[in-house]
Amino acid sequence: MTHPYTYIDPNARVAPNVKIDPFTVIHGDVQIGEGTWIGSNVTIMDGTRIGKNCRIFPGAVLGAIPQDLKFAGERTTVEIGDNTTIREFVTINRGTTDRWKTKVGNNCLIMAYSHIAHDCLIGDNCILSNSVQLAGHVVMGDWAWIAGVSAVHQFVTIGQHAYIAGGSLVSKDVPPYIKAVRNPLSYGGVNSVGLKRRGFELEKINHILDIYRIIFNKGLNTSQALEFIEEELTASDERDEIVTFIRESGRGIIKRFTKGATEED
Structure with missing residues (x-):
């Protein structure tokens, strides 16, 4: 299931039926669960934990060190739940001493070119549309959805079942069950459709x-x-x-x- 042009560190723990395409690099302190597919030109770095039946598309970089000047090489992780899809060129950074991990839950869809910074905690069944950018320490509840080309300020919390419109700048917390729309970002009613x-x-x-x-x-x-x-x-x-x-x-x-x-x- 592993192409000969793929490099897997001998210390990595990869389930037997994981499929890994060519030109992907997997570092040593990595765990990948059963049934997962890793596309071409993916880089999975130390501290990354990937669950079962995930799909990681070409160009993604998971587990790079935080883009945080306070980071001093601590042993931290990125944790990806089961059945989660990570599309092309997504980047997810490891945690810092604040939470020691960055986490993406089960059944999530992280679309192309999105970035999830250090210490973010993403719940289950969440969607980040194309080019969503999360700064550090962001928390998203289950079933939250951020539409494309939105940017979320560090330490923002987004409640479960919330929907944030495309192109938003999110600098305040977004309570659960609502739609956040307009500029500046404002309450736009309850997310009744969702x-x-x-x-x-x-x-x-x-x-x-x-x-x-x-x-x-x-x-x-x-x-x-x-x-x-x-x-x-x-x-x-x-x-x-x-x-x-x-x-x-x-x-x-x-x-x-x-x-x-x-x-x-």
Whole structure:
């Protein structure tokens, strides 16, 4: 299953049925799970862990050291879950002492020319469209989707089931279940289409809509809105997740779009 023009370090742990195309280089401290395919001209560097049934397309570079001047050669990792596809020329860097790893979950699609920097944690079933650029320490919840040619600031958190429109500059946290659109990036409603596709019932989607109407449309500040939600709305996993996400936001959440707003606002 390995082409003679491929180099595999004898210390690498590669499952027997992994298929590796020519001109790929696999370093020593690497693990690759069963059923994975590695295309041509891929470089898999020390510290990379790849799960089962993944597809790594030509030109990808996985496990390069962080582009972080504080990095001093620590033993860190890149971890790729099962059934994940990594398209052409994607780069994923190892972690630093902050989290010691960069992680991409199961069933993800990382499209061509995307970059995932050190210490990013990407959940399951996530999609990064072409040329998405994640700075260090970004966290994405399960089922989050970032459309093409978007850039995400370091330490940003993106909630599960969130959708971010193409060409976005993401400098604030994006709460779960919503669409983030426009420039500057703003609340664009609940991601109802995505939620329906994933089996959310209409009643639950409407409940999420009610929560975000209070946060963005009722004229309350964030603290007042969260207190109102907890006092007036029926308890649910979605309600508690949204409230906790906003309370724990390190960078503050995106705002409702206001005509004439600027990024500085």
